[in-house]
Amino acid sequence: MIRWKSPYPNPSMIPIIIIIFFFSILSLNHSQPIQNPNLQQAYVALLAWKSLIFSDPKNLTSNWNGPNVCSYTGVFCAPSIHNPFITVVAGIDLNHADIAGSLPEELGLLTDLALLHLNSNRFCGTIPESFSHLLLLFEIDLSNNHFAGPFPHVLLSLPSLKYLDIRYNEFGGEIPSQLFDLDLDAIFINNNKFQSALPANIGNSPVSVLVAANNYLNGCLPSSLGKMAGTLNEIILLNDGLTSCLPPEIGALGGVTVFDVGFNKLVGPLPETVGNMISLEQLNVAHNQLSGSIPASVCSLPRLENFTFSYNYFNVEPSVCFGIPNKDDRKNCIAGRPMQRAKAECDSFLSIPISCTAFGCATPQSPTPTGCGDVFGCLGQPPPPPSPVYCIGLECLEMPPHPFPPFLMPPHPFPPLPMPPPPSIDCDDPYGCWPTSPPPPIDCDDAYGCWPTSPPSPPLPEMLLPPIFPDHP
Incomplete structure (x- = not known):
């Protein structure tokens, strides 16, 4: 009798065949x-x-x-x-x-x-x-x-x-001048440990956003900033230890919407040319040693929504400034305004002339002439500054010498969220x-x-x- 052989495998062999097939596929994946x-x-x-x-x-x-x-x-x-x-x-x-x-x-x-x-x-x-x-x-x-x-x-x-x-991060040393010769659109180097002056060629950069806040910088705010007028939209140099006067060339930055140089050591007047920055929406010059009059043209800027000039030594604030939606003029030397510095402190600071040329910047700004018979009218080389302070709400606290506490700028485009616990x-x-x-x-x-x-x-x-x-x- 002829016995036909079944075309199907012996049932007892099926588990072995499945195992072989599985490892064959696995091997194929790894040898792909x-x-x-x-x-x-x-x-x-x-x-x-x-x-x-x-x-x-x-x-x-x-x-x-x-x-x-x-x-x-x-x-x-x-x-x-x-x-x-x-x-x-x-x-x-x-x-x-x-x-x-x-x-x-x-x-x-x-x-x-x-x-x-x-x-x-x-x-x-x-x-x-x-x-x-x-x-x-x-x-x-x-x-x-x-x-x-x-x-x-x-x-x-x-x-x-x-x-x-x-x-x-923890990067330190000098900020290389080559950085500002690159064809970049945005530079964020804030909250590091860079220790140098801002390179004089900073104005060569075509960036739209420049943030270098919270470093250990020094020296002048370069006058070449005015050359960035064609592209610059936002610049934040907060808490960098910058000295000297504000260069009048910044008035050429007609497209800038945010200009922040707060918490530095800038002296002298707020340049009249700032009134030419017609796109400006937020201006922060607080916690410096600026003095003189606030130019009425600045407060008349059509888009200005936030103007912070507290903790300086300004002595005149035009009435047009009162119409700015968000304005902070505390701790200045403005007669008739609340929460100003003591008269003795203003007299001491304003009694010594300031010479912007003394800082050796490339194109210094001439000091604004004033009558020194007025106790609030003398622009001078400042004595050692009083202990700086910062305010949270209306509470003012003494601040240690530079570096100041790391005030954080709103990040872009990926906010550095607080890190989760390990x-x-x-x-x-x-x-x-x-x-x-x-x-x-x-x-x-x-x-x-x-x-x-x-x-x-x-x-x-x-x-x-x-x-x-x-x-x-």
Whole structure:
């Protein structure tokens, strides 16, 4: 009798076949060839980066495995601009990830990268020199981290860069003059530890937004600022230790809507030319040592909504200023106005002539002639200033010498939110109890230091301007 062999497998073999099929698929996935050399380089770069990450509380890099880099969280691929038929890594966005680690030199392999967003993490160390290979990088946001060292000069060599944001880090030293010769649209270098004068060529920059607040600067406010009239929209130099007089050339900035030089050491008059800044909406010159009369033309600006000139030594305020929606004239020397300085303090300050030429700025402004018979009318070289103060509401507190408390400017385009607490870690793990004992490979005793958590942001004082930067789309 002929017995036909069944075409179906023996039922007892089915589990074995399923296991073999599963591991065959798994092996196929892991042996899948990378599509092109660009993605191969990206694979090498991203795995090298992952090896330097020692804390990822949100597990955003947990899927950074295997050759399919375009599926990695925070990694975005697009057709190459050189060859639209191949796919490349064009962007990386790890904003607000609270990741701790450092940046490897292998990131220079990401030669197709156009966007790099690392806002609000705990990255430390320096910026790799290999970034010089990122010739297509258009936008870089390294803000609210713990990067340190001198200004990252490697960023000055990027030909496609338009948006530079390195605020809220630990960069120090000089601000390079080359920065203002670049064809950038926005510069955010505030809340670092830069220690230099503003470069005289600052006016060469075509940026629309320049924020350099809360650094350890000194010297003049360069007169070349007037050359930025064609592009500049907002400039914030708050709490920078700037000295000298305000240059009259700033009156050429007809397109500027926000001009903030509060909490500096500026002296002399408020230039009459400020009345030419017809687009001005917010003007802050508070907490300086300015004196003389407030020009009526300034208070008559058609769009001016917020004018803060408190804690100076102005002695005349035209009545037209009373019509500004938000105005703060406290702690000046204006007769008949409430909450002014004591007459003896005004007499002492205003009794010594001021010479704007004494600061050695490029194009000094001549002092406004006044009659020194008037106790409020003498513009002079100031004596050592009284203890500076800051106000929250109507409460005024003594402030220590520069640097002042870090008044925070409204960030753009990715607000540095307060960092979440470090993740709960099992103290039996190989690295011990993080964050008190951070694991390798980062050496937290090095010159640049690594911190486990971001420092808390102090509350925003009420005297500061309202947010001026819209959210990033």
